Each structure stands twice: as structure tokens, then as C-alpha cells.
Amino acid sequence: MMNSKVALLYVLIIMSGRLAQSLKPRRSISFSDVKLKLFKEPDFNGLSSLLVREDIGLLFIGARGKVITLRLDDIAEKTGEIEWRVTSGEKSACVLKGKSKEDCENYITTLHTLNDSRIFTCGTRAFKPLCTHLLFKGGKVSMETTTSEGRGRAPFDPHEDFVSLMNENTLYAAGSVDFMGRQAFLRTGRNYLYTEDKISWFNDPIMISINVAETSKSSENREDDNLFVFFTEIAVEERRSNLRLSRVARLCKGDLGGFVVSEKKWTSFLKARLDCPFGEKGSISLLQSVFLVNDENNVTESLFYATFTLSPPFNSTSSSCSQSAVCAYKLSDIQQVYRGNLLEEIISGGWVKDLGKESYTYPRSCINDEMRAKNVKTSLDIPDSTLVFAKNHPLMEGGVMPITGRPLLVQSTAQFSKIVVDKVTSLDGQHYNVMFISNNSGWLQKAVWSGDDGGRIIEELQLFQDPQPIRFLQLSSRSGQLYSATRTAVAQLSVRDCSRYTSCADCLTARDPYCGWDRLRGLCAAVAGASNLSMIQNLTDGDVGICPNSHLSKKIIDIHLTVDVAQFLPCSPDTNLPISWSFSGNILEPGPRHILLSQGLVLTPSFTDEGLYTCETVEVVKGRKHRMAVIRYHVKLTKERKEREVNGSQGTITYILASVCVLFGMIIIYACWKQKREKHVGSSSESYANTS
CATH class of the missing domain: 2.60.40.10 (Immunoglobulins)
Structure with a gap:
């Protein structure tokens, strides 16, 4: 019998083994064992934006009422702080409108670098967004005294999902445009445009990401560059109420709106369903984060990596809602969907396939050489009938499927949040896209996908001691540093740290694109800039046969x-x-x-x-x-127990042998007795016969 302590331990281990059923990272590193640098202050809260400036070696942090600058190579060193707070009058007016005192502060939500190196900065400022600029001179950061209207450039509510992108000094933003939370996608500046205020365009959206794709560089007919807006919304085309779907909208970067119809409005807005199929039948995958990896040789081959969580089927009690996944989409596949069929809204409120009565090229395609040849050089030259059609037909029939038809990886232990991807070159010159995926518990996962063996999670690291959602991820590919942030802290991690692999076999079988075995130094190290003469790496099958002979055991x-x-x-x-x-x-x-x-x-x-x-x-x-x-x-x-067991065994054997001998002897005696008795009985009968 096993004693009670061992029995209890056995039960606990069995139970823990049964809990882990999903794809596991190859290695898990807890907070105490992760080599990272942290920035955290007692009164630091409300972190709401992050900006990496590699050119001046600074990390800018937008928070509640201030902007903090940290050294990019060591964020534990604070280099400056600029306060930007609301007045008592502004706060009081905000509170009178029903908002909390905390929300009526100024949260710095927008930080973008301009071509002149200034930083465009906006804050919520007590639900009255305001913008200004930060300057960097003589090693110090200062704030301009002039301000500008922040409506459409920053959210009103500090808790809102608001996204923005600066491209060629033009700001694109998706989020609220008024105190009541009306949502839109805008381009600010000289060519100001905003989306139509129609449910068919945006229906209670949650904005996720904005990306610019320079498609003109790879287009045979010089089609205008594309803008992509990723979001989730309540689906207007579904009969099931409150069904939220993931979407990707495509717009033309050169869109100038209409001349009369759709003046100051986007004319090229089209949206499609974004599918990432996983989980049980009927589950809906909801978009969480998007990262664009550009293909420098062919823009249309660029990939969008996206994280999803699962919305369970209607009336389902399944636990599959805890699952998360990563899907990847090729830009050309997204473009192809927009060349397909449109849906048309009918009087009853449903949406059906457009029968093709109006087969307009625009906005299925942005302005290209074919249109320019017909004197359609901008959207201002588009006929009114086309613009009216585009305004009333924003929804595509087809959905965008991932490159593999399924997720690159799926996990059910924690909900994925943000994702960034690094392009890494191995020793043999091959290119790998390494994914860094954060979750809502303060952990980060490093993963790779290849067509040969699918997705695999190389390792997961606990970046924050207390479980909390990671809200921001920024990667500096030049220095190999990853910056992550929650609302209360910032962490810096080297993505090229290979010290966790303690042997050549461990280093090679991990198949980490960043790492190889340095034969001269006898350790696992980063391959970036290393020589093939001293470094070995095998990302194909992790063969350890190329490792130097080692007598260590x-x-x-x-x-x-x-x-x-x-x-x-x-x-x-x-x-x-x-x-x-x-x-x-x-x-x-x-x-x-x-x-x-x-x-x-x-x-x-x-x-x-x-x-x-x-x-x-x-x-x-x-x-x-x-x-x-x-x-x-x-x-x-133990010796005495063994002797006792051996003696006991020998005694048992002796007893058995003796018993066998006694039994055998008894059998012989019985056989002899029986034989004598049979002879005696036979002679008596014979004698009796003779007498008669």
C-alpha cells in the first residue's frame, strides 16, 4: 500500500495532467526567470499609447495627464516627463455631463511621428479631445503651446477602442467623432473625408486596426494604393439579432469624395466578412488584433496576421469560448473578394445577392490606368449614378478566408490579445515570420508556422507578475527589442535571448529562428550577424547529429x-x-x-x-x-529489508519444496498400499471359486 502523502501527490498530478488538453508551448518561463526590464511607478496608471522612436533612442508613453519618455535600450531609466492635465473647470463640466472624475482626466491616446520629427499628440481632455505637438531638441522633449481640435483624431471616451495611423503626414482614424460615441472612419487634413452615417456601413463597430498597402507598386495597371480597416460589428445581413462578425473594409487611398453626391464622404468603402474557422460548429471568431508583414518584392503577397477569440454558438454552454487562434491572410486574396458580388438590401430588411443590373468597376477596383484612359482620374470624376450605387452597396457577398483555410495555431489556455510579427533570416538565408502573441493574463508567446509541420509555440513568457491584459505591443526589429504594456507597467524583452537553451541539443531541437549553437563559445547564441563557420543551426528537423561530441551526462x-x-x-x-x-x-x-x-x-x-x-x-x-x-x-x-525479503523468499521456497516432498512421499505410500490391497483381494476370490 502506498502511504497517504504519496497517494495524495499521485491524485494531484493526475488531475493537473487532465487539465492541460490544448497545444502546449515547448517551454514556459515564469516571471522570476524571464530576463526583462520593467518600468513602473507608484502613481503610474492609465497608460493609453506607446511610440517607439529608434532615431532618437526613446520610448514615448502616453498616460493619464502626462507623457513619459524612457531610454529605448533600457526602459528602467526615465529620461523625462511632461504633464498635460485638464483644468478644474473642464473636469467639473465633464462630471456634470454624467462622466466619472477619473474618466474626465486627459488620457494621451494619440502619438505619431511626423516627417519633420515632431510628434503629433492628442488627448481625450475631459471628453473634449485636443491635439498639440511634442518637440525633441538638445536631448530634451518639450510640448508646443499651440493646440488644435482633436475631434476625430482622438477618442472622447478613454475606454473606447480607437485606432489611428499616420501616413505621409496624413492621419487616418477610426472611432468616435462626438460626445455620444458616433463611429466613423476619417481622414483628417486638407482632403478631409468621413464615412456615411449608415448602419449598413458601421453597426456598433469595435475598431481594431488600420493599414496602408502600396498596391500601386505591384499593380500591372497602376491601381491606386489601398487602405484596410479591420473591425467587428453587429451583422446587418444576418437574421440572428446581435450577431457580431469580424470585418475588413477596403478603401482607396486616393479617394477625394464626390463632387456633389458623397461630398466629403468616402466613395470607395467596401467591407467583407473576415473568416477564421475554428471551434465547434456555429462558433463565431472575433477579431482582436492585426499586424501587416509587407512583402518588399510583391506587395500583393503581403500577409495580415490576426488574432481571434471565440464567440460560442447561440444557446451553447460549451467551454470552447475560451479558445483563441491566429489566422493569416494574403493581400491579393482580400483584393479578390472585392472584385466579387455585392449584397443588396431589400425592403424587408434582408440582404440578397445583387443581380448585377449595375456592374460598375468602381469601387470594386480603385482608380487605375483603364479608368484614367476614360478621363476618370479621381473619384471627383466618377458619375453620380455610380456614387449612389456605391453608397447603398457597401457589403460584399464573399468572405475572406485565411491562406491555409484554417488557423495557423489554436490554443485554449488563455485569450489572445495583441500580435506583432518579426521577419527573421536564418543562417542558411531562409526567411521566417516569428509571431509574438500576448494574452489577457500578462503572458507572451513566441510562435512559428511553416507548411511542413504547421504552427508551433516555441516558448511562452510571463512578462507581468500580476495577471492583467497586455494592451500594447511594439517591436524594434533593428535592436531586437519588444516593448509591451498594460495600463500600469511597461516591459522590455530581447527577442534574441538564447540563454534559455542550455545545451546544443536543446538549442537545435527548439528550432528557434533567432538562435544557433556557437561551437567556439560552447553556448546557444543569436545568429544575427554571426558566421556560419562558428555557428550551427537546423530549423528543418532539429537534427542534433551536427552537435559537437559531448561527454557530459x-x-x-x-x-x-x-x-x-x-x-x-x-x-x-x-x-x-x-x-x-x-x-x-x-x-x-x-x-x-x-x-x-x-x-x-x-x-x-x-x-x-x-x-x-x-x-x-x-x-x-x-x-x-x-x-x-x-x-x-x-x-x-535497504539492506535489512532486502535480506528479510530474501530470507523470507528462501523460507517460502524451502517450505514449498518440503511440502512437495511430503506430498510426493504420501502419493508413493498410497500407491504401494493400494497395489498390495489389490493383490490380497484377487487371491481371496480365486480361492472362493475353487471351493464352490
């Missing part, structure tokens, strides 16, 4: 056990890989005396169980099985 631990008393032999690898046990060189199979667990072995030994027990991690890469020893135990039985 895991130390053998002597352990003395007692016969028939259960003992737990722990095995805790620094990875999340499954483990395997061997006994004296042979794979150990589960049995009554050997209970194999995910974190160790429960051994109830007999005197035949003495020997060497080895725990190994098992990793299969493209059919190749890699085993690495974690710990070894040399199990011995």
Missing part, C-alpha cells in the same frame, strides 16, 4: 527504497515536452508497480526493481524522435 542520483512502499521519483524538465522512463536501458511500461505520470514515476519496488531509472523528454520533429535525459536514479533496496 546527467548525474546519477542514488536512492534507497523500501520493498512494497510506494515512492514518487520526480522528473521536472525545463520544457513542456512529454517524458518517457527507461529501466536498465529498456523502455519502462506502466504496471501495478510502475505508475507513469506526466511529472514523475510512482514506484512500488520489489527486490527485482533495483537498477538505473532514466527520465527523458521525447520530442518528435518530422518523424525524427529526439530524446534528452532529464534525471537518472540508481534505485537500491
Whole structure:
């Protein structure tokens, strides 16, 4: 019988093993073991924007009532702080309108670099957005005294999902445009445009991302550059009420609005459903974050990486709503959807496929050489009939599917939030897109996807000690630094840190595009700028056969056990890989005396169980099985118990042999007695016969 402590431990381990059913990261690193730099102050709260300035080596943080600057190479060092607060009168007026005192502060939500190196800065300012500029001179940051209207450039509500993008000194923004929270997509400046105030365009949207694609560089007919707006909204085309879907809208960057119809309005707005199929049937994937990876050789081959969480089916009690996924979309596939069929709204409120009575090229295509040849050089030259049609037909019939038809990876342990992607070049010159995905618990996951073996999570790191959503991710590819932020703290992490791989085998089987084994220094290091002569790397199958010969092995631990008393032999690898046990060189199979667990072995030994027990991690890469020893135990039985067992066994054997001998003797005696009796009976009968 195993004692109560071991039995309890056994039950707890079994329970913990059953809880983890989803795709696991190869390695998990807790907060105390992550090499990072933190910025946090006692009164620091309400972080609402983040800007990386590699040219001046500063990280700008927009927060409640101030802008803070930190050193880009070490954010623990604060270089400056500029206050920008509301007056008591502004706050009082805001509170009288029903807003809380906290929300009536000035939250700096917009930080963008202009061509002249100034920083365009806007804040909510007690629900009356205002903008100004930050200047950097002589190593110091200052704020201009002049201000401008912030409506449409910053949100009114500090809690609102508001996104903006600065491109060629032009600001594009998606979010609220008034105190009541009316939503729109705007271009501010000289060519000011905004979306139609129609439910068919935006229906209670949550804005996610804005991107510019220079499609004219790869277009055969010099089609105008594209703008993409990602959001979720209540679907107008679905009969089911309050069904929220993910969308991507495409607009033409050169859109100038209409001459009479749609004056100061976007004329090229089209939107389509964005699909990322995962979870049980009927589940809806909701967009959380988007990151564009440009293809410098062909813009149309550029990829949008996006994170999704799951909205469960109607009336479902399934736990699948905790699942998250990453899907990727090719720009050319998105463009193709906009060349398809449009939906038309009918009187009853439903939406049906447009029968093609009006087969306009615009806005399915932005202005191109074919249109220019017909003297249609801008949207101001588009006929009114076309503009009216475009205004009433913003919705595409088709949806955008991911490049693989399914997610790159799916996980159910935490909800994904933000994503950034780094383009990494390996030692052999191949290119890899490494994904960094944050979640709502303060963790970051590093993942890679390839067509050969699908998606895999190389590692996950706990960036913040207290569980909290990561709201911002910014990557400096030049320095290899990743900056993440919650509402109360900022963390800096080197994406090229390879020190967690402690051996050549571990370094290579991890297949981390950033890392390789340095044969001269005998350690795992970043491959960026390294020579192929001293560094080895194998991202194809992680073959460790190219590793230098090593005589290092895991130390053998002597352990003395007692016969028939259960003992737990722990095995805790620094990875999340499954483990395997061997006994004296042979794979150990589960049995009554050997209970194999995910974190160790429960051994109830007999005197035949003495020997060497080895725990190994098992990793299969493209059919190749890699085993690495974690710990070894040399199990011995205590001497007196063993002698007692041996003596007892010998006594038992003697007793059995004696019993057999006695039994055998009794059988012989009985056989002899029976034979004599049969002879005696036979002579008596014969005599009786003769007498008669």
C-alpha cells in the first residue's frame, strides 16, 4: 500500500495532467526567470499609447495627464516627463455631463511621428479631445503651446477602442467623432473625408486596426494604393439579432469624395466578412488584433496576421469560448473578394445577392490606368449614378478566408490579445515570420508556422507578475527589442535571448529562428550577424547529429527504497515536452508497480526493481524522435529489508519444496498400499471359486 502523502501527490498530478488538453508551448518561463526590464511607478496608471522612436533612442508613453519618455535600450531609466492635465473647470463640466472624475482626466491616446520629427499628440481632455505637438531638441522633449481640435483624431471616451495611423503626414482614424460615441472612419487634413452615417456601413463597430498597402507598386495597371480597416460589428445581413462578425473594409487611398453626391464622404468603402474557422460548429471568431508583414518584392503577397477569440454558438454552454487562434491572410486574396458580388438590401430588411443590373468597376477596383484612359482620374470624376450605387452597396457577398483555410495555431489556455510579427533570416538565408502573441493574463508567446509541420509555440513568457491584459505591443526589429504594456507597467524583452537553451541539443531541437549553437563559445547564441563557420543551426528537423561530441551526462542520483512502499521519483524538465522512463536501458511500461505520470514515476519496488531509472523528454520533429535525459536514479533496496525479503523468499521456497516432498512421499505410500490391497483381494476370490 502506498502511504497517504504519496497517494495524495499521485491524485494531484493526475488531475493537473487532465487539465492541460490544448497545444502546449515547448517551454514556459515564469516571471522570476524571464530576463526583462520593467518600468513602473507608484502613481503610474492609465497608460493609453506607446511610440517607439529608434532615431532618437526613446520610448514615448502616453498616460493619464502626462507623457513619459524612457531610454529605448533600457526602459528602467526615465529620461523625462511632461504633464498635460485638464483644468478644474473642464473636469467639473465633464462630471456634470454624467462622466466619472477619473474618466474626465486627459488620457494621451494619440502619438505619431511626423516627417519633420515632431510628434503629433492628442488627448481625450475631459471628453473634449485636443491635439498639440511634442518637440525633441538638445536631448530634451518639450510640448508646443499651440493646440488644435482633436475631434476625430482622438477618442472622447478613454475606454473606447480607437485606432489611428499616420501616413505621409496624413492621419487616418477610426472611432468616435462626438460626445455620444458616433463611429466613423476619417481622414483628417486638407482632403478631409468621413464615412456615411449608415448602419449598413458601421453597426456598433469595435475598431481594431488600420493599414496602408502600396498596391500601386505591384499593380500591372497602376491601381491606386489601398487602405484596410479591420473591425467587428453587429451583422446587418444576418437574421440572428446581435450577431457580431469580424470585418475588413477596403478603401482607396486616393479617394477625394464626390463632387456633389458623397461630398466629403468616402466613395470607395467596401467591407467583407473576415473568416477564421475554428471551434465547434456555429462558433463565431472575433477579431482582436492585426499586424501587416509587407512583402518588399510583391506587395500583393503581403500577409495580415490576426488574432481571434471565440464567440460560442447561440444557446451553447460549451467551454470552447475560451479558445483563441491566429489566422493569416494574403493581400491579393482580400483584393479578390472585392472584385466579387455585392449584397443588396431589400425592403424587408434582408440582404440578397445583387443581380448585377449595375456592374460598375468602381469601387470594386480603385482608380487605375483603364479608368484614367476614360478621363476618370479621381473619384471627383466618377458619375453620380455610380456614387449612389456605391453608397447603398457597401457589403460584399464573399468572405475572406485565411491562406491555409484554417488557423495557423489554436490554443485554449488563455485569450489572445495583441500580435506583432518579426521577419527573421536564418543562417542558411531562409526567411521566417516569428509571431509574438500576448494574452489577457500578462503572458507572451513566441510562435512559428511553416507548411511542413504547421504552427508551433516555441516558448511562452510571463512578462507581468500580476495577471492583467497586455494592451500594447511594439517591436524594434533593428535592436531586437519588444516593448509591451498594460495600463500600469511597461516591459522590455530581447527577442534574441538564447540563454534559455542550455545545451546544443536543446538549442537545435527548439528550432528557434533567432538562435544557433556557437561551437567556439560552447553556448546557444543569436545568429544575427554571426558566421556560419562558428555557428550551427537546423530549423528543418532539429537534427542534433551536427552537435559537437559531448561527454557530459546527467548525474546519477542514488536512492534507497523500501520493498512494497510506494515512492514518487520526480522528473521536472525545463520544457513542456512529454517524458518517457527507461529501466536498465529498456523502455519502462506502466504496471501495478510502475505508475507513469506526466511529472514523475510512482514506484512500488520489489527486490527485482533495483537498477538505473532514466527520465527523458521525447520530442518528435518530422518523424525524427529526439530524446534528452532529464534525471537518472540508481534505485537500491535497504539492506535489512532486502535480506528479510530474501530470507523470507528462501523460507517460502524451502517450505514449498518440503511440502512437495511430503506430498510426493504420501502419493508413493498410497500407491504401494493400494497395489498390495489389490493383490490380497484377487487371491481371496480365486480361492472362493475353487471351493464352490
